[in-house]
Amino acid sequence: MSTRTTDFKHVSYLWDDAKAAEMAGDEVALLIYRSNLLGADLRLTNYGGGNTSCKAMAKDPLTGEEKEVMWVKGSGGDLGTLKKSGLAALYVDRLRNLKNVYRGLAYEDEMVELFNHCIYDLDSKAPSIDTPLHGFLPFKHIDHLHPDAAIAIAAAKDGERITKELFNGTIGWVPWQKPGFELGLMLRKCLDENPGIRGIMLGSHGLFTWGDTAYESYMNTLEVIERCAAYLDENYGKKGPVFGGQKIESAEKTQRAKQAAAIAPVLRGFCSSERNMIGHFTDDARVLEFINSNDLDRLAPLGTSCPDHFLRTKISPLVLKLDASEDLSDVSSLKERLAPEFEAYRKMYTEYYNSCKHANSPAIRDANPVIILYPGIGMFSFSKDKQTARVAAEFYTNAINVMKGAEAISEYTSLPRQEAFNIEYWLLEEAKLQRMPKPKALSGKIALITGSAGGIGRAIAKKFVEEGAVVVLNDMNAERLEGAAEEFKNKYGKDSYATALLNVTSAEDINAAFDAAALAFGGVDIIVNNAGLSISKTIADHTEKDWDLLYDVLVKGQFFITQAAAAVMKKQDIGGDILNIVSKNALVSGPNNAGYGSAKAAQLHLSRLNAAELGADGIRVNVVNPDAVISDSNIWAGGWAEGRAKAYGITVAELPAYYAKRTLLNEIILPDDIANACFAFVGGLLNKSTGNVLNVDGGVANAFVR
Missing domain, CATH: 3.40.225.10 (Class II aldolase/adducin N-terminal domain)
Incomplete structure (x- = not known):
């Protein structure tokens, strides 16, 4: 020893x-x-x-x-x-x-x-x-x-x-x-x-x-x-201040998060000009020290030295010409200002490719930046999936450490452009890329499913992750949300999800959830309005409180989630999908169902109205109509099962069989069935479909749309 x-x-x-x-x-x-x-x-x-x-x-x-x-x-x-x-x-x-x-x-x-x-x-x-x-x-x-x-x-x-x-x-x-x-x-x-x-x-x-x-x-x-x-x-410090000293002050932490959440979808939209990218944001102290320094403009264009750093971060980052305290609420103006910066970067990258390429070089790849630096705010990275984006940010942080050390003892030198190109477009590297599995149907997509900590919502979230998406898990119950997050971490890994406490009747919660999506992934592509509840009472027994709760959660909740989603999707300008989990009760009349059924009918027509308005922005709005999804569903809590059993003159234990027998296919409907229907709408085969209703109820003739 x-x-x-x-x-x-x-x-x-x-x-x-x-x-x-x-x-x-x-x-x-x-x-x-x-x-x-x-x-x-x-x-x-x-x-x-x-x-x-x-x-x-x-x-x-x-x-x-x-x-x-x-x-x-x-x-x-x-x-x-x-x-x-x-x-x-x-x-x-x-x-x-x-x-x-x-x-x-x-x-x-x-x-x-x-x-x-x-x-x-x-x-x-x-x-x-x-x-x-x-x-x-x-x-x-x-x-x-x-x-x-x-x-x-x-x-x-x-x-x-x-x-x-x-x-x-x-x-x-x-x-x-x-x-x-x-x-x-x-x-x-x-x-x-x-x-x-x-x-x-x-x-x-x-x-x-x-x-x-x-x-x-x-x-x-x-x-x-x-x-x-x-x-x-x-x-450190013997030659002078690190990175030439501080040039600007960082914004306060909450302001950094606010600015980052506001601009991330816009940046993601620009970076997704060729294919959907997933983002990552960090305001690590090491990053802020570099991007706030006097030497940023000199060092950033040099790029990195280590091949591992370079392969993941590209030839150099894009440094935004924005103040940390700017008002970013005027999206049109912000896009007008940023568009020339992205065009200049793409031109630089194309010229780099053309000046360094060999006769047998692979075709030019995506010319958009991977690393974007916002002085005073932090660093964004965009790549094909969350893990790759996160690792790119980690590697650029490593590159910052390298530049800091090299400048402290001497002068930093990066790889010559030709050597960098020879690594990036190495035929062996290209062969490795070609051997990688093809992207899954939802690769590069970000989904927010309301009420996704249990029941139908969790089944949809699992299906989407398994098909390549990242998801924002949310619920109004913190304990249930924590349990869902633990399951996703163990089953799919930490880069598959983010979390947000969300009560769809709270404007503050809604804003916070979409900010969480922007900070974690860069924005959102798929919204599933799934959160809901059921109240089954006679007309005589229905209270104003019951009525308001149903309409607040089901109708107003769907509307304001859709409103927030549309704003983010328009920032990105790459389209999107909004799916509304409604019910066969939107179309079928039955006893003891005035409040719930009419709210579901409002959800259904609201979906058609939203589809008509958002189509011009490439945002599709479609509906999935389930019925009797009993397994692991919160909808059966609070007396709903008892109410329906009473309405049909049967016991609660007899409900699953009762619902199955009244369908044309004699099938019990499971959360996975609803998840599969949602995937059918967003998986790529129905990209030209909007304003539609897909029944997943085993076949209830009275619920046929036509």
Whole structure:
């Protein structure tokens, strides 16, 4: 056991001797354990970034001979959640023999297919482009990470000199080279020329460290990163104020949230000119320090250095020319001001593509920005889904950290435009994109389903998430909402949903819910007016309170949710869907139902009126008419079941069978049936349909619209 200190200030020491002892002798298990620890500290590497490896002896299944095998993180995946299935396993001698057929830098991409001839474990993950970087180094355990502190030095103008002086020559230096076979050979050359070094700094890129054991590699990695971070810490302020000092003041936190919620749908609309994007917003203190600084205009156009940062954040961000205190309520004026900024960005990106493209480059991709900076307010990011947008924001925050550190000790340098293009439009990267699954029907869509913590609403929310959407879960019952959120987190992950307490009769709640949607995802595309209640009483027994409650929740609630939704959708200018869960009672007359049935009839006609008005904005309004959805439905609380049973002269227990038998199909209607009907309207096949009614009632002839 090493006697080195485990007391660190800038990184987290997480190694547990007892846990590691349980894996003694199993180098692969120790590799996974070490990788998970490294991935758990975002100061060491980013989500999905970096890779680790180990080399150990294993029996050749064909010859029975003991052969040296390298296990290395495969293509894709994340160190923090890495499992054995995420590793690639290759014969070391075969991998190293590939240099005998290597034709040079211009042909290095062809080596990737040859990795397959080196595979030891046929069930392992596909080898990544970084495989030779680990294979050509002789060490048993190797870590390749992208810590901000190290990249700050690697991206500094005189990073090579700083690295040599800081580590007294014990850390080598390899200048920028795109990841691949050539870089692997350069790493080995650096080691051969500098025997005894403990790691290698990759110019503008990251860090390689190693050890004879998993623990030695882990400790070496922590120590090197700790020294880099401490060096930056010692130098902040010596050259002058960070980022040239503060230029503007941040708005107060509640004002930042207000401004961000107001502008997010407008930004999302511009960024969704080619396909619907999902947004993310952060006003992290590190972001505010950068976007409020004097050096913002100088540094932001430079872009990032580390390939992992660049691939997720694009060539550079768009910096909005807006004051933090501006009144953003005039949407038309705001769009007129922002349109030229987006056009200028798209033109810049197109010129970048045209000036750097090769004869065989993939076609230009979406020219809209991924990162948008609003000085005094915060940072927005937009991408194909929430996780990708959130991770892009995290990576740009990492890039800010890198710029801050590099400027403190020297001068920040980004990747040259051509090198950046060669990474972004790398044919191997394009091939990886082409292998990704096709987007689901609701990918890029944001849905707010009222009353989605239970019953029909929760079933609709689940269906939409399973089809690719993100959802804003809401309910007026905090406990029920918390339970729904926990279920969605466990089942679909934290990026699938946001939450908002929502009583549809409260204007304040409605505004807050749509602000929550804007801050979490950028806006809203699908609204399902599902929240409701039922009161079954005779005309004589109905009270004014009953009447007002029914009309407030069902009719006014539907109207004011629709009103708020339409305002957001018009900001985005990319259309949208409003679905109203009404009832067969909107069309069928029955006893003990005057208040509920007439409110449902009002909901139905209100839907037609809204469809007529909102069609010009590409907003479709359609209706789903359920009947007798008893399972897990709040509608049966408060005496409704008893009231209906009494009206039909049966017991409550007999209601499900009674409702099924009176239908043409003799079917019991479930929440999932309503969810499927909603998906039918918004899944893409009915995009030219509005003002329609879809009955999901098992077939009740009296409820036929015509």
